[in-house]
Amino acid sequence: MNEHYVxxxxxxxxxxFAETRYAQVxxxxxxxxxxxxxxxxxxxxxxxxxxxxxxSIEAIFQKPIATTTPRLQRMLLRLxxxxxxxx
Numbered sequence: 001m002n003e004h005y006v007x008x009x010x011x012x013x014x015x016x017f018a019e020t021r022y023a024q025v026x027x028x029x030x031x032x033x034x035x036x037x038x039x040x041x042x043x044x045x046x047x048x049x050x051x052x053x054x055x056s057i058e059a060i061f062q063k064p065i066a067t068t069t070p071r072l073q074r075m076l077l078r079l080x081x082x083x084x085x086x087x
Contacts, residue, residue, distance in 0.1 A: 022071075025056045029075050032057070036082050047083045061086045 022030070032050055036043065052058070060068060061084070065076050 025054065025060065026071055026075070028052060028054045028057055029060065029072060032084075033075050033078050036079060036084070043082060045083070047085065050084055050086045052086065058086050 032052070036048070050057075060072060060076070065073050068076065
């Protein structure tokens, strides 16, 4: 299996929107959403492994979507079309 790495950090995301009033975990999850949308043509219908240094991201992926905040729910719903696993 060929593995390809894509790096997208918060620095890339800062230019996309104003980050005021966003919690740190929301910024990290938005960076994942931003990377998935940006690289959609490469990762759609493929298994994607997300590596993050934020432990709360792992917990959010394991929770039911209905138990999170509305902002996180919208981001998680955007990620449902991808085969994402966290590491």
